[in-house]
Amino acid sequence: MRRALLISVALTVAACSGERAAPRAPSAGGFASIPARRYGLGRAATPEEIALRNIDVGPDGEGLPAGSGSAALGADLFQKKCSMCHGPKGQGMPPAFPQLIGRDAKAEGFKFSTDFKLQHTIGNYWPYATTVFDYVRRAMPQLQPGSLTNDEVYSLTAFLLASNEVIPMSATLDSVSLTTVKMPYRDRFVSDNRRGGKEVK
Amino acid sequence: MSDLPTNHSEMDDTARDVAAVDAAMPADAAITRRDLIAGAAGALGVAVAASIPLVALGQGANTSAPTVPAIPADPTKLQGAPTTPVGARSAFYKPSRTPYGETTGNSLSPLQDLTGTITPADLHFERHHAGVPLIDPAKHTLLIHGLVATPLVLTVDEVKRFPPVTRTHFIECSGNGRAAYREPKSDMTPQKVAGLVSNTEWTGVPLKVLLDEAGATKEATWFLAEGGDACVMTRSIPMAKAVDDAILVWAQNGEPLRPEQGFPLRLLLPGWEGNTSVKWLRRLELGTRPWMTRWETSKYTDPLPDGKARQFSFDMDAKSIITTPAYPQALTKGWWPVSGLAWTGRGTITRVEVSTDNGRSWHDAELTPTTGVKAPVRFTYQWEWDGSERVLLSRSTDETGYVQPTRAELIKVRGIGTDFHFNPIVGWKVAVNGKVTFHGET
Numbered sequence: 001m002r003r004a005l006l007i008s009v010a011l012t013v014a015a016c017s018g019e020r021a022a023p024r025a026p027s028a029g030g031f032a033s034i035p036a037r038r039y040g041l042g043r044a045a046t047p048e049e050i051a052l053r054n055i056d057v058g059p060d061g062e063g064l065p066a067g068s069g070s071a072a073l074g075a076d077l078f079q080k081k082c083s084m085c086h087g088p089k090g091q092g093m094p095p096a097f098p099q100l101i102g103r104d105a106k107a108e109g110f111k112f113s114t115d116f117k118l119q120h121t122i123g124n125y126w127p128y129a130t131t132v133f134d135y136v137r138r139a140m141p142q143l144q145p146g147s148l149t150n151d152e153v154y155s156l157t158a159f160l161l162a163s164n165e166v167i168p169m170s171a172t173l174d175s176v177s178l179t180t181v182k183m184p185y186r187d188r189f190v191s192d193n194r195r196g197g198k199e200v201k
Numbered sequence: 202m203s204d205l206p207t208n209h210s211e212m213d214d215t216a217r218d219v220a221a222v223d224a225a226m227p228a229d230a231a232i233t234r235r236d237l238i239a240g241a242a243g244a245l246g247v248a249v250a251a252s253i254p255l256v257a258l259g260q261g262a263n264t265s266a267p268t269v270p271a272i273p274a275d276p277t278k279l280q281g282a283p284t285t286p287v288g289a290r291s292a293f294y295k296p297s298r299t300p301y302g303e304t305t306g307n308s309l310s311p312l313q314d315l316t317g318t319i320t321p322a323d324l325h326f327e328r329h330h331a332g333v334p335l336i337d338p339a340k341h342t343l344l345i346h347g348l349v350a351t352p353l354v355l356t357v358d359e360v361k362r363f364p365p366v367t368r369t370h371f372i373e374c375s376g377n378g379r380a381a382y383r384e385p386k387s388d389m390t391p392q393k394v395a396g397l398v399s400n401t402e403w404t405g406v407p408l409k410v411l412l413d414e415a416g417a418t419k420e421a422t423w424f425l426a427e428g429g430d431a432c433v434m435t436r437s438i439p440m441a442k443a444v445d446d447a448i449l450v451w452a453q454n455g456e457p458l459r460p461e462q463g464f465p466l467r468l469l470l471p472g473w474e475g476n477t478s479v480k481w482l483r484r485l486e487l488g489t490r491p492w493m494t495r496w497e498t499s500k501y502t503d504p505l506p507d508g509k510a511r512q513f514s515f516d517m518d519a520k521s522i523i524t525t526p527a528y529p530q531a532l533t534k535g536w537w538p539v540s541g542l543a544w545t546g547r548g549t550i551t552r553v554e555v556s557t558d559n560g561r562s563w564h565d566a567e568l569t570p571t572t573g574v575k576a577p578v579r580f581t582y583q584w585e586w587d588g589s590e591r592v593l594l595s596r597s598t599d600e601t602g603y604v605q606p607t608r609a610e611l612i613k614v615r616g617i618g619t620d621f622h623f624n625p626i627v628g629w630k631v632a633v634n635g636k637v638t639f640h641g642e643t
Contacts, residue, residue, distance in 0.1 A: 011367065013271065029446020031366075031407040038414055041362055042355035043564075050346050053484050056425060061495040062207065112504035113616025116383050119481060120499065125510075128493045135495040138434035142305075146433075178403065187501065192514040194548045196601030200610055 028042035057134040061179030064133065065100070067150035071167070074159025077152055083139050090163060094119055101163045110188050123164025127189045129181035133157045210542050258350050264416040296324055299392065304332030304431075307374065309396025312524045315376050316576050318542065318569060319369070320399035322454045327461045328374050328397065330496075331431035334481055338457075338465035341429065343449075347487035350416025357465045361451060363406040363414070368471070369572040370450065375474035375501060380621035382608065387642025388628075391524045391541075392629060394639060398520075398544065405450035408443045412487075413588035422486035425494075426468050429483035436477045437491035438470065442515075446471050446575075449482065450608050472546030472575040473515040474621065476501055476518035484577050506616045517546030519605050521553055521580070521597035534588045539566075543600035544577035552598040555582035558629075559592035560607075560643070566595070586631065594628035607643040 005169040057063040079088060086092050090101030099119040112125070122132060137153045139145050148156070158173040167173075167181060194201045273279045298316035308327040310320055327333075338357045346352035358623075377397035381389055422441050428434040429622075438447075448469045451458060458464040463480030470477045478497055491497065491513070503511040521543035526532055539557070543550045549571055554563035566580035580595065597605045608625035615622075630640040 030495075031409040032444045034407060034409055034413075036413040041365060041414065042353040044356045045344055045346055045352035050344065050352055053344055054346065054486065055433070055484065056427070056492050056494075058488075058490065062312060096305070105229075110504065110508045110510070111506075111618075112510075112620070113506045113508075113618045116618035116620075118618070122499075125499060127498050127512075128295045131493050131495050131498050134435075134492075135499075138435075142331070142431075145331070145431050176450075188509050189498070189512045190509045190620045192511050192516075194511075194514065194516065194518065196516070196518075196599065198602050198604070200606045201614055 003133060018035060021115075055134075055138060057130045057137075059128045059130050059173055063128060064130070064175035064178060065150045066151040067154055067182065068172055069151045069153070069155030069158055071155070071158040071162035071169050074155035074157070075163075078159050079154055082156070085142065090121075090160070092119070103165050110185055121164060122160055123166055123184065127183050127186045129157070129161055129166070129178055129183055132160055133178060135161075215639075232306070237413055239462065242575065244389060252456065254566055258285050259477045265546060297336035298324060298327065299396070300327075305330050307376075307397060309392045309397045312391040312396055312398075312542065314572060315524070316579075318572060318579050320401050320457065322459050322462065324402060325372075325399040325401060325453075325459070326374065326397050328376075328475060329430065329461070329480070330434055333461045334430045335460070336429060336465060336481060341483070343466060343482060344484045345411060345415040346484075347424070348418045348489070349412075349487055350418065350420040353415045354533075355411070357451065360406060360411075360449060360466065361408050365404055366407055367402060367404045367449060368446075369402045369576045370469065370471040371398055371400040371575065371577050372469070372475045372478055373520075373544070373546075375476065375514070375517065375621035376623075378627075379620075381627060381639070381641050382611070382623040382625060383617060385608075385627075385639060387638035387640075388528060389639040389641070390529070391522055391527045394618065394641070395520075395522045398542075398577075400544070401453050402455070402572075403448060403450045405448040405469065408447035408468070411449060411485075413444060417487055420489060422489050423487075423491050424493050425484070425486040425488065426477070426479040426482060427484040427486070428463075428479045429481040434476075434479055435494040436479055436496055437494065437513075438477060439513075440487070441483075441487050442470055442473070456473070470515070472517055472548075474501060474517060477515060478531060501621055503619050503621050504616065505619065506614070511608075515546075518622065519542075519543070519547070519550065519597045519599040519603050519625045520544035521550075521595040522603060522627060523555070523593055523595050523629060526593065526631065526637045527629050528638050530637045532586055532631055532637060534586055534635075536585050538581050539593055540579065540581040541595055542577045543568075543580055543595070543597035544575075545597070545603070546575060547603065548574050548600040550578050550597050551600050553580035554579070555580070555584075555599075556594040556596070557582075557584055557591050559628075559640075560594055560626075563596065567577050588633060590633055591631040592628055593631065594626055594640075596626050609643065610643065 050098050078120045083098045086100050092099030099121050102121040103123045112118055133153055136156055154173045161167045162169045162171055247626040296311040298308040310324050310326040341357055343355045374397035378395050383392040423437050423439055424443060425435050426438060450467050453462055464522045466482045467480040468478050468482050503514050521541060523539055523541035525540050526537060539555050543553045553566045555566045556563045564582055567581040569579040571578050604628050605624060611625050626643045628640045629637050631637050
């Protein structure tokens with residue numbers, strides 16, 4: 001009763017103040033102020049189950065598995081397992097099936113912002129070689145993801161990098177050599193400088 | 202055929218009606234006889250269904266117009282449909298997303314068919330990179346590891362035992378509006394122009410609470426979020442976002458997540474490009490640098506005119522679109538609400554202006570009460586069309602003072618070939634004959 005009265009008083013005051021602003025719903029976030037506490041839910045993960053899921057590879061090579069593979073073997077694998085979607089020369093069938101290989105002169109020099117018809121490839125765009133390994137291992141071939149052995153992924157990575165003129169066709173890759181590959185356009189990537197406010201960037 | 206009568210003679214009657222109506226209706230007619238039986242008569246079936254006269258009504262001389270089956274002349278004289286286990290939309294309202302049938306693709310939300318600010322969950326846009334996985338919630342677990350005191354495995358039921366929060370937020374794919382920005386065409390609908398944005402009420406647990414449970418260490422500056430779909434989607438996210446407003450979500454608009462929205466668990470990063478709100482979440486790893494996954498290097502980066510590409514461009518800038526009048530509507534002279542949606546990933550929209558003269562003058566639109574921060578407002582400007590050629594535009598301003606730019610301004614700073622984040626002012630041209638077409642070249 002008392003509570004209802006208080007609420008109606010509050011409503012009247014708000015109505016009389018003539019403010020048009022709508023009552024604000026709970027703001028986003030502010031979760032930082034939630035005090036840290038433990039609820040004792042869940043259970044400790046075992047090293048084995050972490051290893052099973054932890055398949056990511058970092059730009060510093062962290063997470064790269066043992067094994068190795070050559071571009072020559074990769075060329076063969078590519079024809080067998082990838083070319084039906086990405087084309088025998090990795091030219092793709094954009095937009096559904098991306099072009100993977102290509103350093104053609106028109107796209108060279110990172111002119112993508114002025115011409116949206118230029119295709120992004122591993123050689124003319126991708127900033128990190130480790131990403132090729134990580135992505136192919138987790139997602140390709142599209143209809144049998146996760147089916148490749150680590151050696152096969154090293155081979156395919158070597159082939160994709162070699163046919164994009166990043167490493168020689170004679171190359172073999174393992175966890176150490178893959179980490180040292182520097183991609184041609186790595187330095188073109190910059191962090192976001194938009195901050196809201198008046199300036200359009 | 203489960204909604205059809207089982208009694209033989211009546212089935213024959215119904216079958217005849219079906220045949221008659223089907224013959225009179227174009228194959229893609231908006232409303233079919235079956236909808237009517239299901240919608241108006243439902244399981245009551247036999248008697249009522251048989252008593253509804255199913256007559257095809259032509260619309261004037263235009264025989265190709267969708268044919269609407271007859272409805273009771275006076276619905277107050279006929280028992281209505283009985284109660285149903287799950288509701289369905291009126292047979293007269295058929296909003297639809299735009300699936301292309303691919304597994305790596307998107308399906309746009311029908312903005313022109315929606316009012317208010319909340320998107321029905323089944324019309325929330327879809328975007329996925331390897332189809333919608335079928336996940337048993339009883340078997341799904343979330344692993345939290347890396348720079349934590351105790352690596353944890355949580356079941357979905359356990360996640361739901363933490364103190365929940367409910368928030369309304371939009372999600373916008375950062376590819377939203379690419380086609381309209383690069384190659385605007387007069388026959389684009391609001392759905393086609395900006396249908397990769399939706400807004401719903403989400404329930405889950407603040408990510409901060411889960412990170413405390415696992416004992417996140419101070420050294421952690423980034424975390425990796427990984428989905429359980431067939432491409433095992435991964436994005437790197439700064440820890441600052443995790444403890445600000447990130448939510449591990451399991452429900453949407455009052456029910457468990459839909460499969461295409463990440464059932465049973467998804468991440469929600471309010472105001473950030475949709476791809477970062479990783480669906481079917483199965484793993485969080487805490488570390489000290491981004492992982493440079495394919496979705497933050499090859500994709501979701503923005504080439505710029507200076508020969509650079511912006512990376513980790515998370516925030517969605519302020520944007521708006523008039524959802525009515527819009528293509529393919531046709532207007533008659535008189536009053537019309539010019540109404541649409543405005544949103545910003547940087548907090549709240551403080552102002553939306555509408556122009557009815559291609560930007561020469563602007564009028565403040567009325568804004569609906571906001572349902573939250575990083576949630577859209579609906580704006581309305583009541584306008585009397587005098588029959589002259591007009592271009593209707595909307596322009597939003599957010600709480601940081603950012604004003605939605607024209608397309609020309611955006612092209613200057615980002616280039617026509619930039620790949621994500623398209624938020625130009627757009628609008629609709631009204632011709633003297635009342636026909637409304639898309640106007641993208643602002």
